[in-house]
Amino acid sequence: SFSNLPDAPVDEIFALNHAYVADTDARKVNLGIGVYRTEEDQPWPLSSVRLVEEEMYRQDDPARHEYLAIEGDLTFLDLARDLMFGFSSASSDSENKSKQRIASVQTVSGTGANHVGAAFLAQHFKPKHVWVSTPSWANHQTIWDLQGIERKSYPYFDASTCSFDFNGAITTLESEAAEGDVVLLHACAHNPTGVDPTKEQWKKIAEICQRKRLFPFFDSAYQGFASGSADEDAWAVRYFFNLTSPPMEMCVAQSFSKNFGLYGQRAGAFHLVTNGANPSEAPLVRKNLCHIIRGEYSMGPRYGSSIVKRILGDSALRAQWQDDLTIMSSRIKRMRQALYDELVRLKTPGSWEHVINQIGMFSYTGLTVKQVLELKSEFHIYLLKSGRASISGLTEKNVAYVAQAIDTVVRR
Numbered sequence: 001s002f003s004n005l006p007d008a009p010v011d012e013i014f015a016l017n018h019a020y021v022a023d024t025d026a027r028k029v030n031l032g033i034g035v036y037r038t039e040e041d042q043p044w045p046l047s048s049v050r051l052v053e054e055e056m057y058r059q060d061d062p063a064r065h066e067y068l069a070i071e072g073d074l075t076f077l078d079l080a081r082d083l084m085f086g087f088s089s090a091s092s093d094s095e096n097k098s099k100q101r102i103a104s105v106q107t108v109s110g111t112g113a114n115h116v117g118a119a120f121l122a123q124h125f126k127p128k129h130v131w132v133s134t135p136s137w138a139n140h141q142t143i144w145d146l147q148g149i150e151r152k153s154y155p156y157f158d159a160s161t162c163s164f165d166f167n168g169a170i171t172t173l174e175s176e177a178a179e180g181d182v183v184l185l186h187a188c189a190h191n192p193t194g195v196d197p198t199k200e201q202w203k204k205i206a207e208i209c210q211r212k213r214l215f216p217f218f219d220s221a222y223q224g225f226a227s228g229s230a231d232e233d234a235w236a237v238r239y240f241f242n243l244t245s246p247p248m249e250m251c252v253a254q255s256f257s258k259n260f261g262l263y264g265q266r267a268g269a270f271h272l273v274t275n276g277a278n279p280s281e282a283p284l285v286r287k288n289l290c291h292i293i294r295g296e297y298s299m300g301p302r303y304g305s306s307i308v309k310r311i312l313g314d315s316a317l318r319a320q321w322q323d324d325l326t327i328m329s330s331r332i333k334r335m336r337q338a339l340y341d342e343l344v345r346l347k348t349p350g351s352w353e354h355v356i357n358q359i360g361m362f363s364y365t366g367l368t369v370k371q372v373l374e375l376k377s378e379f380h381i382y383l384l385k386s387g388r389a390s391i392s393g394l395t396e397k398n399v400a401y402v403a404q405a406i407d408t409v410v411r412r
C-alpha cells in the first residue's frame with residue numbers, strides 16, 4: 001500500500017497559476033508563472049510560429065506524426081546548436097572542428113534537458129556535488145535531488161543592493177567547490193532574480209571553473225527573449241565554450257519555451273561539450289544519452305521542434321522571429337519602466353531602480369512574504385513568495401492598480 005508515502009512538495013509556480021485561474025475577481029493579475037502575455041493579457045502564438053503552422057496545415061504532410069529518431073530531429077539539433085554556440089551555416093574548418101566537440105540530443109524542453117543532463121552526469125561523471133545559486137529556479141533542486149546528487153548553494157543575490165552578489169559567489173566557489181563538482185549557471189536572465197553577472201564577472205567565473213576543474217552546466221531558457229538579441233544572450237555560454245588551454249567540458253540545457261512561445265510543446269535540446277581531445281568522444285556521449293532517452297520516453301516531441309527547425313532554417317522566417325523577439329522583449333522593458341514610474345510617482349517607500357535594471361521575464365521585487373500574501377488575498381495579485389514577479393503579467397491597464405497595491409502593502 002502507498003498510504004505511508006511522504007507528502008510530496010507542491011510546485012509553487014503551478015499551484016499559484018491554478019489559484020489564479022480559479023480566482024473569479026475581475027481585478028486579478030497574474031505575476032506568477034513565467035509566460036509571455038500580450039498587452040491584452042493574452043497568450044501569444046508568435047507571428048513566425050503562426051506562419052509555419054499555417055504552412056504545415058496547407059502541406060498536410062502524411063508523415064507529420066511519425067516517430068523522430070531517439071536523439072531527435074537531426075536538422076533541428078544542428079540549428080539549435082548553431083543558435084546556441086554561434087556557428088554560421090556555412091562553416092569553416094575550425095568551426096566544424098568546434099561542432100564536433102558537441103553531443104546534442106532533443107529533449108522535453110528545458111526541464112527535460114536539465115534532467116537528461118543531470119541523469120547522464122550522475123551516471124557517468126559522478127559529481128560529488130552540484131552547486132546551485134541561492135536563489136534559483138526551484139525545479140533545479142528537484143531535478144538534481146531526484147538524481148541523488150548532493151546539492152550545495154552559492155550566494156547569488158545581494159538583497160541590500162538588489163544586484164548580483166559577485167563576491168559571495170566567487171568566494172564560495174573558490175574556497176568550497178572541489179574538482180569534479182557541477183556548477184549550475186543561468187545563461188542569461190537569471191530566474192528568479194533577473195540579475196546577471198557582467199561580462200567581466202563571467203570571465204572570472206569561467207576562470208575559476210577552468211582552474212579548479214569545476215564542471216559548468218548552463219541552463220539557457222531565455223536566449224533572445226531577454227535582451228532581444230540571441231547572440232547577446234548567449235554571450236556567457238560562447239565565452240566558456242571558446243576558452244582554450246584547455247578547452248572546457250560543459251553542458252547546456254536549451255529551452256525554446258519562451259523565445260518561441262512554445263511552452264506546452266516542450267521543444268528543447270541538451271548539448272554536452274567535450275574538450276575536443278578525442279573526436280570519437282562526442283558520438284559516444286550521444287549514444288549514451290540516447291540510451292537514457294530511449295529508456296525514459298523514447299524521444300522528444302515532434303510538433304514544436306518542427307516549428308523551430310523551419311524558422312531557424314529559413315532566412316525570412318528567422319527575420320520575422322527576430323521581430324517577434326523584439327516585440328516581446330521591448331514590451332517587457334516598457335512594463336518594467338511603467339511599474340517603476342508609477343512607484344516613483346506614488347513615492348512608494350524604498351528604492352525601485354532594480355525593477356528597471358533587472359532583465360528578462362522576472363523582477364525580484366524585494367517584497368516580503370507577508371506583502372506577497374497580502375497582495376494575493378486583498379488585491380488578487382499573484383506573485384511568488386520570494387517576491388519574484390513575472391513582468392509580462394503587467395499591462396498598461398493594470399500597472400497603476402498593481403503599483404497602488406504594492407504601495408499600500410509596503411506602507412503598512
Ligand code: LMR
Nearest residue numbers: 013032033034035137191
Ligand atoms: C517559471 O519559472 O515560472 C517558468 O520557467 C515556468 C516553469 O516551468 O517553472
